[in-house]
Amino acid sequence: MVSWQKHQDGRGRILLCFLLGLLWDTLTAQIRYSIPEEMEKGSFVGDIAKDLGLELQELSERGAHIVSRGKKQHFALNVRSGSLITVERIDREELCSQGAQCLLNFNVLIEDNLNIYSVEVEITDINDNAPRFRAEKLELKISETTTPGTQLILESAYDPDVGVNSLQGYELSPNHHFSLRVQSGADGIKYPELVLDRALDREKEPTLQIVLSAWDGGEPIRSGTARIRVTILDVNDNAPVFTQPIYSMNVPENVPQGTVLLTVNATDADEGINSQVRYFLVKIPGKNSEIFQLNSETGELLTLQNLDYEDERFYMMEAEAQDGLGLWGRAKIHVTVVDVNDNAPEVTITSVTSSIPENAPPGTIITLFHVHDRDSGKNGQVLCSIPDDLPFKLEKKVDNYHSLVTDRALDREQVSEYNITVTAVDFGSPPLSTDTHILLHVTDINDNPPTFSQSAYSAYIQENNPRGASIYSLTAQDPDSQENALVTYSLVDSNLPLEAPPLSSYVSINSETGVLYALCSFDYEQSQELQLRVTARDSGDPPLSSNVSLTLFILDQNDNAPEILYPAFPTDGSSGVELAPRSAEPGYLVTKVVAVDADSGQNAWLSYHLLKATEPRLFSVGLHSGEIRTVRAFLDKDALKQNLLVAVTDNGEPPLSATISVTVAVADSIPEILSDLSSHPAPESQDDSLLTFYLVIAVAVVSCLFFTFIVLLLALRLRKWWMLQVVQSAADHVGGVSSSQFLGIDGVRAFLQTYSHEVSLTMDSRKSQLFFPQPNYADTLISQQSCEHKKESLFPAQSLLQGKDEQTSFQVNFRPNPALFSSRAAMGHPDRANPLFDSRGDGEGLFRGRHRRGPGVGTSGIVGTRGPHCFQR
Numbered sequence: 001m002v003s004w005q006k007h008q009d010g011r012g013r014i015l016l017c018f019l020l021g022l023l024w025d026t027l028t029a030q031i032r033y034s035i036p037e038e039m040e041k042g043s044f045v046g047d048i049a050k051d052l053g054l055e056l057q058e059l060s061e062r063g064a065h066i067v068s069r070g071k072k073q074h075f076a077l078n079v080r081s082g083s084l085i086t087v088e089r090i091d092r093e094e095l096c097s098q099g100a101q102c103l104l105n106f107n108v109l110i111e112d113n114l115n116i117y118s119v120e121v122e123i124t125d126i127n128d129n130a131p132r133f134r135a136e137k138l139e140l141k142i143s144e145t146t147t148p149g150t151q152l153i154l155e156s157a158y159d160p161d162v163g164v165n166s167l168q169g170y171e172l173s174p175n176h177h178f179s180l181r182v183q184s185g186a187d188g189i190k191y192p193e194l195v196l197d198r199a200l201d202r203e204k205e206p207t208l209q210i211v212l213s214a215w216d217g218g219e220p221i222r223s224g225t226a227r228i229r230v231t232i233l234d235v236n237d238n239a240p241v242f243t244q245p246i247y248s249m250n251v252p253e254n255v256p257q258g259t260v261l262l263t264v265n266a267t268d269a270d271e272g273i274n275s276q277v278r279y280f281l282v283k284i285p286g287k288n289s290e291i292f293q294l295n296s297e298t299g300e301l302l303t304l305q306n307l308d309y310e311d312e313r314f315y316m317m318e319a320e321a322q323d324g325l326g327l328w329g330r331a332k333i334h335v336t337v338v339d340v341n342d343n344a345p346e347v348t349i350t351s352v353t354s355s356i357p358e359n360a361p362p363g364t365i366i367t368l369f370h371v372h373d374r375d376s377g378k379n380g381q382v383l384c385s386i387p388d389d390l391p392f393k394l395e396k397k398v399d400n401y402h403s404l405v406t407d408r409a410l411d412r413e414q415v416s417e418y419n420i421t422v423t424a425v426d427f428g429s430p431p432l433s434t435d436t437h438i439l440l441h442v443t444d445i446n447d448n449p450p451t452f453s454q455s456a457y458s459a460y461i462q463e464n465n466p467r468g469a470s471i472y473s474l475t476a477q478d479p480d481s482q483e484n485a486l487v488t489y490s491l492v493d494s495n496l497p498l499e500a501p502p503l504s505s506y507v508s509i510n511s512e513t514g515v516l517y518a519l520c521s522f523d524y525e526q527s528q529e530l531q532l533r534v535t536a537r538d539s540g541d542p543p544l545s546s547n548v549s550l551t552l553f554i555l556d557q558n559d560n561a562p563e564i565l566y567p568a569f570p571t572d573g574s575s576g577v578e579l580a581p582r583s584a585e586p587g588y589l590v591t592k593v594v595a596v597d598a599d600s601g602q603n604a605w606l607s608y609h610l611l612k613a614t615e616p617r618l619f620s621v622g623l624h625s626g627e628i629r630t631v632r633a634f635l636d637k638d639a640l641k642q643n644l645l646v647a648v649t650d651n652g653e654p655p656l657s658a659t660i661s662v663t664v665a666v667a668d669s670i671p672e673i674l675s676d677l678s679s680h681p682a683p684e685s686q687d688d689s690l691l692t693f694y695l696v697i698a699v700a701v702v703s704c705l706f707f708t709f710i711v712l713l714l715a716l717r718l719r720k721w722w723m724l725q726v727v728q729s730a731a732d733h734v735g736g737v738s739s740s741q742f743l744g745i746d747g748v749r750a751f752l753q754t755y756s757h758e759v760s761l762t763m764d765s766r767k768s769q770l771f772f773p774q775p776n777y778a779d780t781l782i783s784q785q786s787c788e789h790k791k792e793s794l795f796p797a798q799s800l801l802q803g804k805d806e807q808t809s810f811q812v813n814f815r816p817n818p819a820l821f822s823s824r825a826a827m828g829h830p831d832r833a834n835p836l837f838d839s840r841g842d843g844e845g846l847f848r849g850r851h852r853r854g855p856g857v858g859t860s861g862i863v864g865t866r867g868p869h870c871f872q873r
Contacts (some may be wrong), residue, residue: 030398031108033084034122037092042085045075045121048108049082052117056082063111067350067370074104075121084119092123093160100162107370107399114351114368118399127165127218131157133226134283138212140194141231141326144202151181152194153330155282157214157224165218173211178230180212185332187316194228202232238269239327240277242319247301248334253309254342261292264299266321266329273324282318282330292335294319301333309339310374341379341428346372347436350401355441358412366392367404367438371424379428386422394422404438412442413479446484446540450476452548459516462555463524471507471552474514476536484540489514492533492547506530507552516550524556525598558652560598562606564660567591577641577663582634590619590664593626595648605651611659612645619664621646628662636716640666 033046049059058064060079076087096102102123107116134155142152159167170192172180177200181193192212208230215223243265251261268275281294291305292315299319315335322328351368373380384394384402393407404422418440425433452474459472478485488511493503507530508517514534522530530552537545567578578591597604608626613619615638620631628644642664649657697704 030118030120032120032122034124035086035090036124036126037090037102038126038128039086039090041088045084045086047082048077048084048119052108052110054082056080062113064108065111067107067109067116073106075106077108090123092125093129095123098160098162098166105399107401109350109368111351114365114403116368116397116399116401125162125165127161127216127220127222129160129165130222131159131167131214131216131224133157133212133214133224136226138226138228139231140228141233142196142200143233143235143327144200145235146196146200148196148199150196152196154192154194154212154228155226156189156191157226159214159216161216161218165216167214168217169215171213171215173213175208175210177205177208178210200232205232207231233325238274238323240266240268240321240323240329242266242321242329242331244331246332246334247319248336250336250338251307252338252340253307254340255303255307257303257306260300260302261335262301262333264294264301264319264321264331264333266299266331268321268323268327270323270327274327276324277321280320280322282320291315292317307337309337309376310343313337313339339376339379341375341426341430341432343374343379344432345382345424345426345434346374347422347424347434348372349436349438352438354439355443356406356410357443357445358410359445359447360406360410362406362408364406365403366406366420366440367422368397369402369404369422369436371400371402373426375426375428379426381427382424383427384422384424386420390418390420392418392420410442412444412481413448415442416444416481417441444481444484446480446538446542446544448479448484449544449546450478450487450536450538451546452476452536455548457548457550458553459550460553460555461518461522463522463557464559465518465521467519467521469518471516471518472550474509474516474534474536474548474550476514476546476548478536478538480538480540484538486539487514487536488512488539490535490537492535503532507532509534522554524554524600525560527554528600529553556600556603558599558603558650558654558656560603561656562595562597562648562650562658564593564595564648564658566594567660567662577665578628580630580634580642580664580666582666582668584630584634586630586632588630590628590630591662593621593628593646593648593660593662595626595658597650599650599652603650603652607649607651609647609649610644611647612643614639614642614644618642619644628664634666636719637712638666642666 031046031048031051035043035045049056052064054062054064059077059082064077064079066073066075066077074087074090075084077083078085092102095104102125104121104123106119106121108119109116138155140152140154142150157167157170159165167190169190170180170182172178172192172194177196177198179195179197181195183191183193185191192214194210210228210230211225212228213223213225215221247262247264249262255261264279266277266279268277278296279294279299280296281292291303291307292301293304294301299321301319314337315333317333317335318330319333320328320330348370349367350370353366356364356366371382371384373382382400384396386392386394386404391406391408391410392404395403395405397403404420418438420438420440422436422438423433424436425431457472457474461469461471474489476487476489478487489509490511491503491507491509504519506518506520508519509515510517514536516532532550532552533547534550535545535547537543580588580590584590593608595606595608597606606626607623608621609623610619610621618631618634618638619628619642621628621644626646626648628646644662644664645659646662647657647659649655697708
């Protein structure tokens, strides 16, 4: 039990030490001195440097000075000695009246770190005032019938000192009729009363002279005296009496001037003139007589001036009622001034910063200010606030000092200037407030790179543009200001090939405006687009930049005419022809014109037109396919050789075109083809024949019709006879005919195949037949150089002259149009008989298929590729 008690005592001591430590920290936050009043100017108050924990030279170096609250300053800092001194003589009674304690508060500010120290100086009282009476001579009237023991209240003395230095007692000079009694009121003030010890006799002593002395307890003792002249009156034995000894009331400080506060009332039991009462205020030193007035007739107490709680909070007065013969009675009047919220808070700016960088860290002090409200209680309690949407906050310091600090990071690009309103509002009813405006500028730092409105840009320019033309304009925005927002533009080399010219040879950019210019004329056929990267860089320190990609699309112009790939012009001087069997049906595909255009889009859309033909209504050309097809079946009157002029036109603006001449040979057998090729007919225009024919008909419509019919009939008969003669005498004509060659070129868009056929020609006395076996497809294209100027005979003469019973064979390799052999019947299929083909293989046809190494003379004949069929004569 004893050990547990000791343990509890030890814990109590530790807790007591901790609380004392906290109390000591709280007390040391305020520096306190005590000096007596009436010290000489420049008197030492305290060693402020030591108490602040500063060296002597630090007072001036760190900017220590006293911060006043707008009131008169009584102290100063001596930076040489580091002491606090008085700047004038201090009268305690003037500052604090009769207050029990007189304290002067001020603050010391250290400017380099904005630390505030509260200093409190207590002014102690010295006995520098003697008790005083209102008048040095007093007159007292008393009836001779006054009974002994009657108490007469005398005027009390006034001593502005406090404590032991204030009024301590009274003393009455020796006399035979009166003695002195001292009463202490509830407020602690001593009131002298004159007590009648012996009855008066006006006839013996009509007047008496008494000296009343008042003394204090100071060192040395001071005193004051008043001479009292006592006049003995005849019988008037009733003095006025107030209805209550003390009149008390609370008055708000904002009552208007002239307001009746209260009414005192006294009655006199006498009659006649002795009962008539008049009221007076007993004047004492102070301001009471200047502020209040008592109506002598009605006893109303009214104000002569406005009351101010902050100047004086309590008034104590005495009202005296006198009857006609000079008897009087007194009553005390206590007026308590009630505070109202009539003073708005006062804000005093101690230190302020007008600008702050936007990268200032949170907690940076902007303003230091002091708040004071002259009211008391809740009316004097002040709350400071700023708008919630601002990046700042208020921090409370000691002694109603506040600091405005940054609460979070600032951004000048969002808000460049703040007009901060600090509102100080008290807790009165109604509350009063004071607004203080602080203008703060946020200075810029380079924290934003230039930005483009898009992540990528596209620009379009027509090819063949003039050099130096403006292409596009790029603009980057930088929300910073001044130099930090000055943007310059530059180009960055893109992913161009190593052998390609540098980017600077294509385009350039204005470094100030961001306008792109073309340094060369672009060609769509060489390059369709150009990838660029543009850098926008500000002029800050350090500079910030951003990149954006720009795709420059070259737009095509119609600057390229169509190029015909097939049929191609022979390079060996021969005439290229296309084969079409006379038995071809309508819609038969003769050949196809293949063309390309180096342009793109609609500039490369090609259309095919037939401009001119030997028989205008015999062939048609596909508008978009370029396919040449028969419109109708061939007639006997149709020419064996058909010349077609085909135009290829693009869809550009203006359109460009190219033309090609296509020769189509119409024949049912090879001898017909060879005969037509070996005979060099004079070029005759079919249009001229038709024109002549139409003219003849115009001249002789009826008579010449019959003649024309006879002529045509004879021409057909002669033509058939002539063809038979060609077949029978093929040996005589073949020797002078050169091999037919079909030339081909390599085109990008002509997807044609080479066909290799073995053809056997059989000659006998009865008939001749031509046989086309199944095609042999070859993947190898033969160039135009294969079509050489050879003078070899297609059939050797000595082989053909051995006899008509002896078989002569030759090999023909040619590439006919695929449409020519698209059907099985056209290609000599066994299912369909054809006089030109020996489908049975018995040698009865005019031509018979054979092996490449079979007997007979094999002659390199017709070779076809993607080029046109060309025959050499």
